[in-house]
Amino acid sequence: xxxxxxxxxxxxxxxxxxxxxxxxxxxxxxxxxxxxxxxxxxxxxxxxxxxxxxxxxxxxxxxxxxxxxxxxxxxxxxxxxxxxxxxxxxxxxxxxxxxxxxxxxxxxxxxxxxxxxxxxxxxxxxxxxxxxxxxxxxxxxxxxxxxxxxxxxxxxxxxxxxxxxxxxxxxxxxxxxxxxxxxxxxxxxxxxxxxxxxxxxxxxxxxxxxxxxxxxxxxxxxxxxxxxxxxxxxxxxxxxxxxxxxxxxxxxxxxxxxxxxxxxxxxxxxxxxxxxxxxxxxxxxxxxxxxxxxxxxxxxxxxxxxxxxxxxxxxxxxxxxxxxxxxxxxxxxxxxxxxxxxxxxxxxxxxxxxxxxxxxxxxxxxxxxxxxxxxxxxxxxxxxxxxxxxxxxxxxxxxxxxxxxxxxxxxxxxxxxxxxxxxxxxxxxxxxxxxxxxxxxxxxxxxxxxxxxxxxxxxxxxxxxxxxxxxxxxxxxxxxxxxxxxxxxxxxxxxxxxxxxxxxxx
Amino acid sequence: xxxxxxxxxxxxxxxxxxxxxxxxxxxxxxxxxxxxxxxxxxxxxxxxxxxxxxxxxxxxxxxxxxxxxxxxxxxxxxxxxxxxxxxxxxxxxxxxxxxxxxxxxxxxxxxxxxxxxxxxxxxxxxxxxxxxxxxxxxxxxxxxxxxxxxxxxxxxxxxxxxxxxxxxxxxxxxxxxxxxxxxxxxxxxxxxxxxxxxxxxxxxxxxxxxxxxxxxxxxxxxxxxxxxxxxxxxxxxxxxxxxxxxxxxxxxxxxxxxxxxxxxxxxxxxxxxxxxxxxxxxxxxxx
Numbered sequence: 114x115x116x117x118x119x120x121x122x123x124x125x126x127x128x129x130x131x132x133x134x135x136x137x138x139x140x141x142x143x144x145x146x147x148x149x150x151x152x153x154x155x156x157x158x159x160x161x162x163x164x165x166x167x168x169x170x171x172x173x174x175x176x177x178x179x180x181x182x183x184x185x186x187x188x189x190x191x192x193x194x195x196x197x198x199x200x201x202x203x204x205x206x207x208x209x210x211x212x213x214x215x216x217x218x219x220x221x222x223x224x225x226x227x228x229x230x231x232x233x234x235x236x237x238x239x240x241x242x243x244x245x246x247x248x249x250x251x252x253x254x255x256x257x258x259x260x261x262x263x264x265x266x267x268x269x270x271x272x273x274x275x276x277x278x279x280x281x282x283x284x285x286x287x288x289x290x291x292x293x294x295x296x297x298x299x300x301x302x303x304x305x306x307x308x309x310x311x312x313x314x315x316x317x318x319x320x321x322x323x324x325x326x327x328x329x330x331x332x333x334x335x336x337x338x339x340x341x342x343x344x345x346x347x348x349x350x351x352x353x354x355x356x357x358x359x360x361x362x363x364x365x366x367x368x369x370x371x372x373x374x375x376x377x378x379x380x381x382x383x384x385x386x387x388x389x390x391x392x393x394x395x396x397x398x399x400x401x402x403x404x405x406x407x408x409x410x411x412x413x414x415x416x417x418x419x420x421x422x423x424x425x426x427x428x429x430x431x432x433x434x435x436x437x438x439x440x441x442x443x444x445x446x447x448x449x450x451x452x453x454x455x456x457x458x459x460x461x462x463x464x465x466x467x468x469x470x471x472x473x474x475x476x477x478x479x480x481x482x483x484x485x486x487x488x489x490x491x492x493x494x495x496x497x498x499x500x501x502x503x504x505x506x507x508x509x510x511x512x513x514x515x516x517x518x519x520x521x522x523x524x525x526x527x528x529x530x531x532x533x534x535x536x537x538x539x540x541x542x543x544x545x546x547x548x549x550x551x552x553x554x555x556x557x558x559x560x561x562x563x564x565x566x567x568x569x570x571x572x573x574x575x576x577x578x579x580x581x582x583x584x585x586x587x588x589x590x591x592x593x594x595x596x597x598x599x600x601x602x603x604x605x606x607x608x609x610x611x612x613x614x615x616x617x618x619x
Numbered sequence: 620x621x622x623x624x625x626x627x628x629x630x631x632x633x634x635x636x637x638x639x640x641x642x643x644x645x646x647x648x649x650x651x652x653x654x655x656x657x658x659x660x661x662x663x664x665x666x667x668x669x670x671x672x673x674x675x676x677x678x679x680x681x682x683x684x685x686x687x688x689x690x691x692x693x694x695x696x697x698x699x700x701x702x703x704x705x706x707x708x709x710x711x712x713x714x715x716x717x718x719x720x721x722x723x724x725x726x727x728x729x730x731x732x733x734x735x736x737x738x739x740x741x742x743x744x745x746x747x748x749x750x751x752x753x754x755x756x757x758x759x760x761x762x763x764x765x766x767x768x769x770x771x772x773x774x775x776x777x778x779x780x781x782x783x784x785x786x787x788x789x790x791x792x793x794x795x796x797x798x799x800x801x802x803x804x805x806x807x808x809x810x811x812x813x814x815x816x817x818x819x820x821x822x823x824x825x826x827x828x829x830x831x832x833x834x835x836x837x838x839x840x841x842x843x844x845x846x847x848x849x850x851x852x853x854x855x856x857x858x859x860x861x862x863x864x865x866x867x868x869x870x871x872x873x874x875x876x877x878x879x880x881x882x883x884x885x886x887x888x889x890x891x892x893x894x895x896x897x898x899x900x901x902x903x904x905x906x
Contacts, residue, residue, distance in 0.1 A: 267754070284746060285887070286889070378869065381869065382866050382867070382869060383866075385862075385865065385866035385869065386862075386863060386866035388862065389859050389862030389863040389865075389866060390855065390858055390859030390862055390863075397869065399869065554868070569902065573898075573900050574764075578898070579896060579897065579898060579899065580898070580899045580900075580901070581898065581899070581900045581901070582900075582901045583900060583901060583902045584902060584903055585757065585901055585902065585903050588753075588755060588757060588901050590751065590753035590754055590755065590757075590759070592751040592752050592753055592754075592759075593751045593753055593759050593761070593899055593901070594749075594751070594761045594897050594899050595899065596897070598766075598896050598898075599846070599868075599869065600868060600869045601869075602869065603869065603871050605897050608749060608751050608761065608899075609749055610749070610761060610897050618889065
């Protein structure tokens with residue numbers, strides 16, 4: 114390892130430090146990583162995917178097809194159907210029929226057993242699902258293998274158990290299902306978001322029509338195959354693929370009782386607007402601009418790991434990402450130095466390589482958007498720093514990026530970038546940190562790093578967001594409610610709270 | 620003494636713990652059952668809506684930070700104050716055309732409903748909060764927190780019971796609010812402001828505007844500093860307008876059409892929950 118220059122104190126003497134304190138992380142000169150790609154040769158994708166309606170794959174009425182590509186190679190993976198409003202209507206009818214004829218007639222116990230089956234079969238197909246997720250969406254295999262897919266199975270397993278216990282969920286009330294649920298999910302955690310939506314809906318006795326994102330439809334279509342294999346009654350789960358117009362057809366369908374949407378605040382507002390004046394229930398999980406607050410008394414190396422995880426996990430395509438770092442002045446130089454060093458160790462590249470830390474940006478559109486924000490940041494006068502990592506020539510890749518010298522009103526501080534881009538501001542007092550943390554329209558998640566318990570409680574209570582990670586970041590669990598304050602959405606997913614949007618209380 | 624001239628009350632609004640007139644200077648006549656004018660109420664406008672938002676937002680920080688126990692005592696204090704001024708409220712409801720017996724029932728139930736919600740302030744977090752048994756080495760819990768500033772649209776029927784039934788769960792949960800009073804009988808609602816003012820409710824927690832709903836509703840529900848809307852006007856056009864305005868800044872909307880505010884079903888903690896956010900906090904458990 115290389116030696117960095119010793120820090121000097123004000124009188125010029127070398128500061129006493131621990132023996133390892135001035136060692137710099139430098140993995141490459143000491144050893145280097147060999148390629149470790151996950152094999153994908155055995156993955157069987159159809160050339161063309163139909164829509165999954167009423168328990169079978171059916172061609173779209175208009176026969177319009179779309180392509181999904183691998184964002185790390187820009188090569189097409191498969192064709193899928195663009196569902197029209199007629200197709201959506203067929204899916205809603207099938208869901209309504211299943212709701213009335215079969216699913217609502219089943220006892221909670223039996224419903225639960227079906228959902229347990231889905232959980233188990235996701236576990237059985239875990240490896241393939243993880244590989245497909247990484248191919249279709251660009252996320253590192255380590256994350257799809259260790260986070261997305263196991264958690265998706267866990268959500269089904271958790272909610273399966275609620276199906277026959279709903280009488281204990283809401284004191285003083287009986288929980289009736291809502292009916293047919295229209296669900297629209299994003300491209301950042303395709304299978305995981307599917308599980309957040311479908312598992313509680315089915316457990317509460319509803320049937321669903323779900324639309325995956327147009328850049329990542331494959332794991333949802335694989336899940337449709339799992340529903341068939343599990344013998345789930347026809348029409349209980351319907352998967353319709355397509356882009357915005359397909360989603361709008363679901364939102365606008367008069368026979369849908371509830372809409373659940375995860376995606377951008379911009380689209381969330383459009384959905385809320387189009388639901389105005391209707392009786393439909395809805396929940397929205399929207400954007401974020403999460404503050405990650407590091408106090409002087411924080412365990413600094415843990416904090417650095419937490420910051421790396423908060424903004425570079427899943428290429429920063431995380432609605433709850435800690436995209437705004439707030440550092441207390443006294444440690445900002447030291448922290449920034451350590452952070453930059455740690456960034457240098459991040460490997461950007463092939464999503465299927467098990468050593469990859471940061472995979473491909475999900476789509477050309479998102480890639481362009483991130484680059485646009487990098488330009489905006491520079492034009493706003495911020496100082497940009499990117500790691501020196503080599504990125505592949507093909508595919509959509511973005512170097513881990515920091516912006517310093519930013520102001521609270523800068524667009525890169527106020528707007529969600531949804532990429533591996535972190536802004537860094539400093540503060541002096543906890544009050545200032547809280548003010549800055551809350552000074553965006555969002556309120557999804559935030560982080561606090563300090564070794565002082567009372568400070569954690571004080572600050573966490575003042576942060577207006579649905580999730581607070583103290584001395585950790587980006588942790589998820591089926592039992593743990595998730596969702597936003599303010600313009601980050603309404604309603605919770607996960608845990609007991611996640612059942613509430615899927616029931617009518619009597 | 621029979622020829623003594625009665626001192627008539629000037630009905631104003633209740634904003635930020637004070638009783639200002641409408642900035643517009645406009646009023647509208649409130650008539651009794653026989654059609655004679657009993658008072659002039661303030662006809663508030665867009666400017667009054669905006670002026671009411673400021674104290675509502677400022678009061679939120681302090682009020683939401685109070686302990687449940689403290690908020691409970693203050694809600695109970697409102698009930699005590701109302702009990703003491705019962706006769707005045709019955710009289711005001713009668714002036715609005717209500718029979719004496721019905722007026723007394725409305726006031727009595729308003730008092731009891733305040734006591735009901737006073738009791739919830741330090742209990743609903745236990746009913747709706749959870750400790751979440753996550754699979755990783757973390758301690759994780761979810762607690763309800765108030766949503767923020769709530770716009771309350773109250774009904775013409777049961778003007779006192781309506782505002783009590785809507786304001787009580789909202790402020791019991793630590794929110795502040797801006798209330799559009801009954802249009803036809805706002806007098807009793809303004810008087811309720813006096814009760815609030817003498818009950819240790821901090822100024823700005825409840826703000827009451829009178830006037831024409833059509834002139835205020837749009838501005839109030841569009842306002843970017845409103846976090847949620849609690850609407851009891853059962854009218855499709857009104858509902859749609861509120862929903863559309865809510866979508867501008869992702870406001871939570873609770874439409875709550877009511878047949879009769881006297882029904883006991885309006886006493887439940889789920890009304891508090893409608894104006895709560897759930898915050899989940901994680902911390903590693905280990906050394």
